[in-house]
Amino acid sequence: MHLRNRTAVNRFLQLLGFVVVSAALVAPGVHAQDRKKASVKKSQVSASSATVKRAVAPRKVAAAAKPVRVSARTSKAATRVAFVPAKPSFGQMAGLHEINDPLDLKSSVALVIDQDTHEVLLSKNDQAVLPIASLTKLMTGMIISQAKLPMDEPITITQDDVDTEKGSRSRLNVGTTLTRGEMLHLALMSSENRAAHALGRTYPGGLDVFVAQMNAKAKLLGMTGTRYVEPTGLSSRNQSSARDLATLVNVAHGDPLLRELSTSPGYEVAVGQRTLQYNNTNGLVKNPTWDIGLQKTGYISEAGRCLVMQTQVAGRKLIMVFLDSAGKFSRLGDAERVRHWVETLPSSLTAPLQARAGNHG
Template sequence: MKTSLAAALLSLALLPALSTAQAATTGKSTRVVKTAKAKATPTRKVKSVVVRKTAAPVVRAVPTFGQVAGLHDVDDPLELRSSVAYVLDQNTNEVLFSKNPQAVLPIASITKLMTALVVVESGLPMDEKLTVTDEDRDTEKNTGSRLAFGTTLTRGEMLHLALMSSENRAAHALGRHYPGGLNAFVAAMNAKAQSLGMADTHYVEPTGLSSRNQSSAADLAKLVNVTSQVPILRDLSTSREARVALGKRTVQFRSTNGLLANPLWDIGLQKTGFINEAGKCVVMQARMAGRQLIMVFLDSSGKTSRIADAERMRKWLASLPGVAEQAVSAKL
């Protein structure tokens, strides 16, 4: 017992000395490491800086002419996203649905229907070769094109791409190769509109890129009525795709209207359009419930809203008993 107590006292006596020795050893070792690190990378005092993320600037969408005019505030029973909608029985001229039909708005690439009609009625040869040049460059919206400058296609091929894929350079080249040039072509477009009784319609160029190309739903129904009776315009506008030889390569073009692939739709003629000022637009002639109908949707807000509006209209028309006895009006 005395031996154990003596040993314990001895251990307690030696503990401070051991701690001092360990500290000295550790300190020496630490100093060596610090010295080595100091030689490798000199120690500097660095001020910590807090970087705050700046919120991305909010890019506001450019309002359409219809939004500015308050056309979207007009209610309709189908709750359409289009501020303008118009459905007409082509055979009886009965208006089945009407929402802001007289509102005059930019029509974007629906312009190309008139472009195509003037080209066809000109009697110019469809197999004549036309070349895309720098004169066909889009200086309005600075959009690109799959038709490079120097591309040569027939007038028929240009017409096909303008109607099916809404090719702007093709439409512009068609107008530029008209007898008398582009100015004469635009004059012919406006003269044709007047002859069809399209009093609210005015064109300044053949592509629809300009917001100054304007019309109303009632006027566009007249245009669809006429163009839907031209076989080549029916065929080309409802074509779903085409492979075109552009130099050494073959390029596939597709329709801008997804409804052409929908088996529930029987479309005889169609044209879509979009620029910021016009919103999403589409006009169609379609057979539905045993009737030939003309449909116009302008200034639709949303990526797929014009197609969704057309579907709402189709379902509504299919649900009507007798269809012909039903008419809805939501006018501004």
């Protein structure tokens, strides 16, 4: 009986030991789960902290990330699109924006001339030769106008007029037919690239002859720093200086057709069953406080924002040239700054005032 009791006790102790050992084996697993939960919480907190850090990171870092475009169908469906950083302009690469001027202009190149006296009121890097973008179309318009070609002649947009260099858009689809006058109106007023190219392509002798005429006219006018390779301005090889462009504006202003079309606030054309409304690329033409006799805007990344104008300020006829402006609206802001400055000047200007205006040419 005693032995049986001892055997029972031993079995009981063995069973008890098994339970203790099992509990010991299970406990680490439980602790591991607790540690895992704690780790998850910690990682969530860390992720939140990282999110906050990214939110307050410098804009330069944020710009390097690829933007996400949210689908219009559902906010859950997001599509990543490639981020393409803006190319620096030729003026930026040349350091022209480092040149300061008393008016704090955002354009790296500027020139303001009294059209009657030819007096230079303001000059900044005015001899720098830079891409001129769609300011090119002012010469395109001059060649077409002076050629006395029939303005009611129909011209059809072809595949040759489609921009393959910049991939710019146009509402003039291949096959669209407008008159030469309508094409010229759209080219000068709303900077229509296909219209400008079609004007050059259909010129007697073809595009090569047209471009040769552009360069010959520039040479005739004494625009020694100017070169054209095509009629739209999409090529960065179309280049000029503020001095040369002031000469071009002065001559173009003498053409009634160029004055009328370039300052037209808006224009409608019938394309098939549709009517397309076009507006002037220069918002100042609709501003009643401005008296603009001729104008043209331009933009490609290599040229920055550009603007040339003939205008009257404080009773004086002025030619304004702004090249390589840094912001979308800053060329217009520069024109406003110059106008306000001229309005504060006495009617008779002297050489020191020109220097005061910032002669960095």
